[in-house]
Amino acid sequence: MDIIACIKRVPDTSEADFIKIDPAQRDIEKDRLAFKINNWDEYALEAAVQLKEKLGGTLTAITVGPEDWNEVLRRALAMGADNAIRIDRDVSADDAYTVAVILERVIQRLSYDLVLFGAQSEDFGSGQLGAMVAEMLGIPHATLVTVLEAEEGKVHTQRELEAGTLQSYTIELPALLTVHTGINQPRYISLRGIRSAMQKELQVMALDDPGLSPETLVPMVKLEKLELPPKGKEAELIAGAPEEAAERLAKILKDAGIF
């Protein structure tokens, strides 16, 4: 089975107090941040690697981004991807549609049975990209997949809905799935693994390789402004002896109608 996994690089924003909006109000300040692979994409990659280990075939990892995004591809190679492709473009101002157009162009030239995306991204979180690409490619898709098993020509999947409801589908290949966290336990990539992935070849495409030009890429939505939420009322630090503090907390919760 030939699999394609599309992945992206995101800032590690686990500390909210570290996020600052840049002066142009289109992006956050990134110079003090560390970067990593998008959380959902890691699960997608792991799912792809597990399928490959079980069924054979190839795994190609693709990303659209500038040069420092190579690091997520190295990671994919270390995890077990055979090929890695980066389409060189600064995507900071792109919407999901724009990126979908690029990916569709690249993917349709490759041979594949299954395309995997993370269900959404940690930074912009639109959750649209996989579905758009599937539509453009004209193949069936399922989103928020939490169980994935494959056999000849088809995959069995489960989607997780609100309140833990599960939907099961069998989908004919080729198909595209967006993968939810919890589908697996992504493996650890050792530094040695990453270092040996540095030796592997990484294909970089210019936009015109698949016959695109910046002019043809017109976003459907345009970001107007990025801002931090207004500061809420100040938090109350409950002081005092444990008994008093507990009483106070109970009262707050009661008053708020929580119980």
Add this chain to the structure above:
Amino acid sequence: MYELKFNEDECLSCTTQDCLTRCQYMDIDRDTAKAEILKIAHGEDSFVLHDCVTCYACEEYCPVNNHPFYLIVEKQEELDVPPLPRPLIRRGIQTGIPFRGEPDIEEINGQALDMGVFSDLMYLIQGRLFEGLPVISQDPRKMFHYFCQLMYLHYGRTSVIKERLPGIIQTIAKHNVTEVICFHDECYGTYTSYCPAVGIDVPFKAVHLFEFLYNRLNELKDDINPINLKVAYQRPCSSRLSSDKHHFVRGIFELIGAENVEREYVDENALCCGGTIQGQRREGSRKRAADVQKRNIEDMKNAGAEVCVFNCPACYTTLGSMVAKNGIRPVFMSDLCRLAIGEKPAGWR
């Protein structure tokens, strides 16, 4: 084969008969001494062969270096007067058999310290005194390839020494060592006294550990802080084979500021640790050994010794805990020296 160089005429013309008259364990007058040593030389039985505690001291007492002790041991074997019971002799002889493979030979091309059969005492040769010194026989599994064999003098078995020693010397020589500093002075005595006495070639120069320590301490003189301890030295039997090096004991004590206590059983009058005596075949050996040990320790105590300094690991094993029980701290000479240069002795207890 190898033959002991013993000259009967020297004994005939000897006026002191110090070899036997000065013996600490047998009461022998001069006439008897002469008669008995000649009997022994002629291959006749003598009570001396039976009563000898094999303390090596007569090698030192003999004014003309005629090897009375080596002679006694040779004759004990020849006349089948074993000083020890048979199983102890067999056990001893078997102890020296290497059984854990061949040693790795590392070429030294110079000076080296030879641990002999005391590879498990490597902790005693740490610190600045021994810094940079190559060491042979470091592996306890291989140490019997470096066993000088002289212990068999206590067993009445010079034949074993003569049989095995040339091979041992060869092994050491393979390291290409020019100067062998002997960790144990029994090795030193082997190469400088026994080998010449029986005509075994030694292709290297043996160096006494105390001479080495003395010289090193002189090099480190500026770092020495006087230890100001009252020490008694437990002189081992093997040191009787290198009495010319015995003065280094005092030399070292002076350098490190140790007070060598005035005592009866000192220098030529030193007492055996008793380790060999207690197992001897003769009636009352266990008590005899206990008595020697008691007198020795009482003497140290009376002299006010705070520390008992050891040269020989066997003495240490036999007497160490006994002196400790009597409030005297047992310590190896090298460790005492380390104390003086501000290092922590490894075996201090």
Add this chain to the structure above:
Amino acid sequence: MDSVYQALVDIVGQEHVSNRQEELFIYSYDLGTTEPHRPDYAVIPRTTEEIQEIVKLANKEKVPVVPLGGGLSLAGLAVPFRGGIALDLKRMDSILEVNEKARYAVVECGVSQGQLTSYLERNFPHLTHSEPGAPPTATIAGNVAIHGQGDLAQPYGFNSDMVNGLEIVLPTGEVCKFGSCSIGSGWYTQHPLPDVGLFLGWSGTTGIITKVSIRLFPSKKIRGVGQFVVEDEELVPEIMYKLTHTQMTEDVIAFSQAIPPFASGLQHFTINIVADSEKELEFKHEIVWDDTLGEYIRSGAGGFLGFRSGLQRPQVSKTSDWRKGGGFEYVGAIMPVETYPECYRRGRDISERHDIPYTVLGRCIGAAHAMMFSWTYAFNRADPETIRQAREALHETDDLALELHGTIWKPGLYGQKLVMERLDPNTLNLMKKIKQMLDPNGIMNPGNWEVS
């Protein structure tokens, strides 16, 4: 869901049951040459009540129960031959009582030898118990259950002779007490009530010991070991006889081994002597070394190797490294002391035929009433051929022990079969009836002492 597993979880809690491959793997192995068999569950109970519940469950579900303490028998006595529950008792580790004046200790079944030793040293330095040569992780209860012996065997006999009382969970789940404790009179004696001693020597097939009262003995201030050596093995029985006559020794052992070379072909004795003062010690030295053994020294047949104060527990586990292979097993047999020379010679033959450096040892029990003689065979865990050799040698040695009119101690399955073949038919029949009565479902450590 596995209902037995769930029931076990309900009894002891999730963390104290496992049916995962890791625990099943570990509890399938003995440390000796016995082939492994996987249990279905590993369980680590904390209380007698939990054990009762487990046993009742096992009866209901017809699942075997295999109790183990330190798991150090080496004879495969805790290998779950028919699967079931491996019941690791080491969490039952309380020392319940030390009665100083009546000199006994009551301990739970998981208390280790070392734990009691250390406890006594810290709290009752003038009391001691008979420590077996096993690693100190071996348990008191496991040791008495197999009729073990320790370093007080010479004056006081088998450790199982030192039992003052027992608490047992029967194979059907009831708790029984034996000895004075059974009438609520304290744990000071096993006698004189009607003899229902059905639990020692049965290798856990008649019940699970949960508590044991063990006798303690005076511990003198000075305890040390002297060594004596002879060349002629024929002298060993008479020396043991003479030494026991002195009544001044605590442990008398003779041994011989191929490696290190000094010990080869010689018979070494280690003789423990204890005293409260130097005066007492010297008196005993005189009696033992000078008066009793002096004749051998003077004739040149025996040699005194000195005496050292302080008892060092033998580190038996080092035996496992003789072949750099992590394994050894021995046949221990209770033998007449007079058979020592032949035990030594024939044992040496067996070892040499199987290409294993020989190691034999005889520990005097009582006033030379018998000795525990052991033939030890080291093997390399990573080399199946050496395991096979050792197993063969062990089987031959089991045969030898019986041929020399000995009784195999804690026999494995092979030895049990040999013993049962020779056992008085009426006795064998009684054993069968007892087992059927106590353990109607045959759940207790099946495979062991199975009378056909």
Add this chain to the structure above:
Amino acid sequence: MTLTDYKYGDVIHRCFRCGYCKFPINWMDVNNCPAYARFRMETYSCGGRLWLTRAWLEGEIEWSDHLADILYSCTACKNCEVKCPLSFNIDILNMMIAAKGEMVERGEVPSPVKEFLENIQRQGNPYGTSRAKRGEWMEGTGIEAYQGQEFLYYVGCVGSYDTRGQETARILGKVLQKAGVSFGVLGNDENCDGNEVKNLGEETLFEMLAEENVAQFQGLGVQKIVTLSPHSYNTMKNDYPGFNGEFEVSHYTQLLQGLIRDGGLDVSGGYNATVTYHDPCFLGRWNEEYNAPRAVLKSTPGVQLVEMARNKDGALCCGGGGGNFYIDLLGGSADSPARRRVREACETGANVLAVACPNCLTMLEDAVKAEGLEDKLAVKDIAEIVGEACGIK
């Protein structure tokens, strides 16, 4: 990897499982292996882990989450190595680390271990908190950045990020200031020391950290290092020389011992308490420094030092080694080593449990809360005790 490729393939079978590895100072019980004390299944003993590792490499058992948890429950406390009577004991911990290393290379580690290592890769600390916050602990202390002072004060991850660790790091800084020690810190430029990374089997990452740290220290001209954590002390003293990093490394208790002895630090303010001292593994068993912390305590007026039954090389690990202060495979039970340890400390009658390691500090303080012993026992770092004795609040 098969057994033949495994570095210890020719020795791992030599463990007999006699159980000496479980002993404390003598044979008083079999609970001095923290993982075994916690779980009491033979699988969790050192011998059990060695046998399982061999079985895994031989293909007798499969890798599983449980197997990974068992191996990673080893805290690298070195009790086994010190107690094992056999000649290969020097390698038994290495055997464990090499087995973890194999899991790391296969990517099959428990998820908290993955998190731990990825956080270090990304942020240079196990918590995943930003590198840019590493120096926050020192705000307002007046502690200088390192620029050629006599000592580099290396704080480490726990001292830099853990609230309780930060308090200790600050107090130690103030104590050093008070004693007039010339020292500086690296602040945000400090990186993980790698000690736990090594013990978790991530050898390459450890090498990278060691190389980077050595290069950084050398670039700054560092010659002497004093560490807050025994973990840092251990790796800098014993591992860094292998990366050409020869520094004079001391643990802060060693430095304080000298300062107090030579009169450089006035502790006459005293500290009135009955104190028992918990030996951290990486100061004690790993480096045999049992004396300095005790000497510091003894020279503090008012301190009455009492020993727990398990002390020095028989001390029970707090359960925080081998990354377990973060990955926490040993928590959650009254049998957790930290809780066993604080109960033992209480039995001595001490009202203060002194530690010399920020990992132990957090582990044991949490355990005191879990055991409900807050009224009886306070956990204090020796730096805090000395701090109080020399008048620092």
